[in-house]
Amino acid sequence: MAKLKTSRSLQLCFLLLWASYTAWAVDPSRYISQYAHSSWTIQDGSFSGIPHAITQTTDGYLWIGTEAGLVRFDGVRFVPWVEPEGEHLPQAAIYSLLGPADGGLWIGTGVGLAHWKDGDLINYSSVVGRVNSIQEDEQGTVWMVRSRIGLGQSGPLCGITGKDIHCYGAADGLKCALGSSEVAIDRQANVWVGSSDALCRWRPGSSSIYLQQELKETEGLVGVSALSIGDDGAIWAGIARAGKKFGLRRLMNGVWKSYTVPGMDGARLAVNTLLLDRSNALWVGTVSQGIYRVYKGKADHFSSSDGLSSDAVQRFFQDKEGDIWVVTSKGIDCFRDLRVTTFSLREGLTADSAGSVLAAEDGALWIGNQGGLDILRQGALVRMKTHDGLPGQDITSLLEDHAGRMWIGVDRDLAVYDHKRFRLIKRADGSGVGVVVAMTEDTEHNIWASVVGNDAGLYRIRDFNVIEIPTPPHTSARALAPDFRSGILMGLRGGGLARYDDGRFESFSFNQGAAQDPVSNLLVDHDGTIWAATDHGLLRWKEGNVDTLNSRNGLPCDPIYALVRDNLGSLWLSTRCGFVAISDSELGRWQKQPDSAVKVKTYDALDGAQPGHASFQPGVSKSADGRLWFANDIFVQMIDPGHLEVNALAPPVHIEKIVADRRNYSPEDKLRLPALTRDLEIDYTALSFVVPQQVRFRYKLEGRDSDWQDPMTRRQAFYNDLRPGNYQFRVIACNNDGVWNEEGATLSFSIAPAWYQTTWFRVFFFAAILAMAWILYRVRVHQVAKAISARFDDRLSERTRMARELHDTFLQTIQGSKFVVDDGLEDPLDAVKMHRALGQVSAWLEQAIEEGRAALNSLRSSTILRNDLGPALKRAAESGVVPDGMTISVSVIGDARELHPIVRDELYRIGHEAIQNAKAHSHGSSLEIDLAYDHDLVLHIRDNGVGIDPGYAMNGREGHFGLRGMRERAARIGARLTILSSAESGTDILVVVAGNVSFTHPETGIFSRLRNLYRRAARHRDPL
Template structure:
């Protein structure tokens, strides 16, 4: 706002400007990142916070971050929140938390609604008597006196013996609403109230500073900066050196709500309604909701052990931090966010091509290059540098443009030499000639003449995405259907990529001269082409690549591959890749970087040149769908040097979570143990690596990767000591390991005295047993024979029984049918056969699921088994069909049996499976009269078909009219 800037400029002794207009001043003042260049992220209720208003933030010595909200305390480990509210554990009288205070004894005080006051130390919550009024601030001074600032009842002092004394307006306090507290180096207690600033001297006498600017105004925040006191008020930010000195105005007419002094020259300022400010060497920058802040009201500030800034707002937690990647978007001056090409130029600048034009990035500033003389849309797809230092830009719809000193000097398009205006690949040669890859083929331009290459000339596809000239002058052409190689003798060779997981698209090339390889990024992973032998080897999904499609490979100065993709940027150690293609290892370890690492979008773009590039300063630049991202591999070493602390968070024995303590004694027979742990690092939380050692079980450390759980089953009795260490990728393991000790008790038979007793009994039994040895052997032989017979019978039963219904299966039924048919023929008896089918069973499976269908079949089988006779053989014929063999049964009796079965199934209650579900069956019945075995089955099946055709839920007897039809 113009009036706000005018007031600021008038009131400050040094030049002051907001980020929106004068961020370049801040960049010039000192070598620290501008606010806009920090990686920003927000956490809110969607991420697990109980409330979006963050009143207080603290970090305890164990590394945990704590957030105070109106719905309780949230403890954060970098991955998830653990919420603590009103409960016997916390002792809080209300869930509302207003303030934290980490005292000099490393205890965390929690206070808030209804005067709740709790001290947390070593995981123990100790509740103190509540005050009955909201507590705004807590301070434990150097004399171990506890000061409690309240909302309407003044200032309480709790002495070490627990006694309390209250100081109120009647005692000289300007107001009973106390907002802020601070003990300075001289031992004075400063008190910020809703009506001005006062202090208690060493004799606890209440006094007021002489500066009238600090009278009669709400004082929300206090902090010290060397020998001066900083005072954040409703009217602005002020400083005084002594209680009697004159005030210095640091920020006027800005309501200040929170202060954090990061260093002598760097101050973070939270405001009531203006967002977050940073003062550095007299220059002020602003970050508000227009630049990513979730809410302009700032309630708390904290810098954690890894130098990240955590900001409590009315819209959740906001975080500013350094990250492996820095991303530039339109907010920093980029023409467009959808970046297709990025080029490191010999002039020391980075050139960025996007859907909105071409940018030059030099000395931290973006400059738009005007191509309007040759390009209407100015949508840039590809970039390359010519041998004379000129810049070539391939566009989406306007062909190829050459620029010198920012001016268009050459323009090739479909009307003059190019086969198409869509230019995705550019290869300027040292002799001034140039290769151009378009959507309709490649063009080789030589001083105004052109030679075209497409399918007719042997290219696998006219859609050209990559061009490369190797050191031996071969031209590699990457297309949408593979790779072609133009040799110096003019012959064109097509590389067969089909054996490599049917690779098709070739997005980019990178030569590894030392290894004699050309690396090709494809839609099926990474291919290594041996320039000498022309052999190809693959690193794909089967070798550890997390996905198929890779766009551009860059080899950094530290010996790592950086590979762009649709799902992030991969880092792979070059030597590991070489070992894999040489057969010295079978798997690659990949690090995948994305949005949590500073990229605005993990989606990198590809299909044009160059999608990634290595700059002269060692940084790697990547084109993404949300700006251009860069990473300085050397900076990763700084992250790796951080040793994140590690804690054990949960100990579970046989699905029962145990309260964390010093030692555990587990019952005999404890089967499964789970130990959950977390590395409390917040720069790259998801990348923290772990290793564990269970002393008494493991012989060496076990690398757990990023897993935060160790499981053990069937541990033998004994004493165990569990150790876990954490590290960032490439860093050293944390020196302060988390340790947990526990004992698994033995069963009675596992105890030493019992084993000695058992040994003595066994020795005596052995002496007696010699006499009975032969008898025992004989009895053992009998038992074995019996066991074998039982198991054989059981296996035979399983081989003849349907697993779902428990009825005889098709095999058993076929054998019984053959036997009964032969017996009926021999003794001239009647044999009836019925085939049953569950009506509309496919609807049950399709509409209610196969699990419901299986349950229906089991219920139907149970009814059939219950209602059939003892002489009948019931079997599952297949699918939803059943068969009943009725020996020595007349057709009339068989009809009665089948009708009984049909009626019982029709009345079957299946509401417990699915509401209103009703099942019926159709039955086809026949007899062996004048029929051979095959005809018997055929007639029964035809009768069943007739029952289905006549409306289902019927019994049809073969050779007789349907009485129900």
């Protein structure tokens, strides 16, 4: 069983509150039918199994013992009790219960006794038999009686003090039979035991026996089935199978008497259970006749025909708030007081058609009904009909004049009741006045009547003479009231207000949205303020100014049926939503600020209010004792503003369970929920049984909610966004009168983190983020440094390239020009030689200009056009000075493909340098240049000259950059450069550039490679 640990101080406070309010009770002056009645039955599915017992524990819960087990009830929900794991009751069938002062629960079953407290269940194996009744005395000793004990067992009465239990029988002076069904304890600590053969009074050392002879005289199996002890010492005993004399008996001053009162023949009742409530009213539960309640010598009856769940009554119980609980063979019933009392046909009215109500000065209440006139005097209803002299059947409007005479609209006539005689009021022609809907008396004691139907109009009666008053069109009055100056005021059916005084009509329209609404009721204050009830709110008229009070100003709804002031000056409204009270101070504040809201107190259906329109006037009346009476065309309702008892007991609050991701958890403090909990539901309750539907809640989850949540009457809290961590849930509640239990209930719980939600993971993740940021920072720094270095390298490479360009082209041309000039200067007088030298110099200088321009252009664009490497190499070979006798051949193998610009330029420069070296230094007779577009790009240049000095083959000559430049260019594009040279075979230079570096769209297919091989073989005439 889920439980919460409650502090001992809170339990003690609750017990003190309980004890201080034990005087509460249902009002015994009312009929049972005037209480609020609720019923829960087996057929409804509220619980399974026939109920036998009911009690209330100190935590506020109600417990119901049934044939199928134990059920807990909070006023809204029935929850089956679950036995603690590994422990069991002696039997599922429960016949008696007791909620003792220690906060536990005593459970009497068909075969033994158990005690449950703080989650622990104790079975008393020494107690065998059916436990029928359990009581606790003022010293805390628990007494129980049992039956079906069996041979060899001790007596039927057992006393339990602490953990000690002792059973008493004949050997201890207890003379009752072993089969005992009831136990009770009086103020002198005597224990009374009702058995199958007698009523016994016992205490250690003293014993008496009663009713033994009487029980022997009855027929069949009988016994004392019910006991109750009054504060005056009277003993009430009920016999289950009654004869003609023995049903309900009372022992007073040593004398037993049968108890019979008007409405109940106690001698003939088969009594099953008894209860003396806190008002000293006796409740009698019978075997088959329902409930009787006896108070001040009068009995009231309530049975299944009135709504009781069954006529077989088994137990009574009165809870701490004064409600009466009844256990029957088919369910449980609850009776509680209502703020509004109803008088209907069930309470003795002629019919459920009460159309008017009037409180007379002598304290009697007159009720206009169909079929007769009902008069309520000193709690007794008297019906007055035609055989009592009433000159008709259907009563319409009522009025008491200044002389105490009663004016009564009856059928189509008007009658006066004076000195217990009726007198009809006729018009001058002897006809009746008509159907009177409203009457009033002015300051001059004229009687005014508003009539509808064929004789519709306004009539004045003076000295019993009827005078018809001519009225303007559309001035039919639904309500009449005296004007304290003179004349009368009329609430019109067509809407608005009219005044008639000394032959003059004056009308006033309400122009604030209610002009077309009939005025159903009028109230005139002594300062001349007129209040009018309409379907659009309450209208206030004074000196031509109109204000409207409706739902925009705080009323629960707009339609208003009637209004009246109580003895304290508060204004009471009969509205569609219930009876509404507005204090005089609130009205005064609103009159100064008509747009402001007013504070109201509403009594709705849960308080018994059932307002409605009354067809005739008055529809509301105030009696001399301050009670307010309202008619609604069905019955009459009364509310007593001076005796509206407040439920001052704050309800105990409990947290019942937690549902996390559809799994139930007991609400134990410091509960730890699993990781990744998403959907969380917390069920709570507050134990007030007066009007459980009006119990309101507030809750706050500390660690998540910044303020109190207001779920109104909902008894669950829902969360679906909780993160791992510690939380504290607090819930408080108020009862039907707004009394809050501010301490409420508290539950601490936590949600475990997933592995990636733990602190160490967060630290690790944060450290990893920092490390990653540091790594990225270092990478970025490295990239920036590399970019700067690359820029430096590019600049150095460009300078180196320019040096190569100048060396390989421009400087060589200049140097050649110098050689020509030097040669010409050796013989300055030889004009032909000088002319030839100058011509050569001029041509070379022109070439130097072109080479310089080409070097400058190479800084901005590629040296050669796209896919023009082969022709460019051929032009380089054939341009300039070609040694005499040297043949040059250039071949391109494979389809020319698009090259990367840098590869194209660098390979051209390498080829150009090799060609120029061959032409200038090889002294060979042939120069072959092959460019192959294959899987890789291959440039092959070979001559048959004298070769290269081995000392210069690797690094070139000092101060020259030809060979060194070729190697640098090859390395720049990742090419493989091979230079083979000998004096016999000449120089062979091979440059291979990978295809994925050379070509922008590499071809790697096998067919492309075969095609290139075929073309190469064909070109060299080599067989495949």
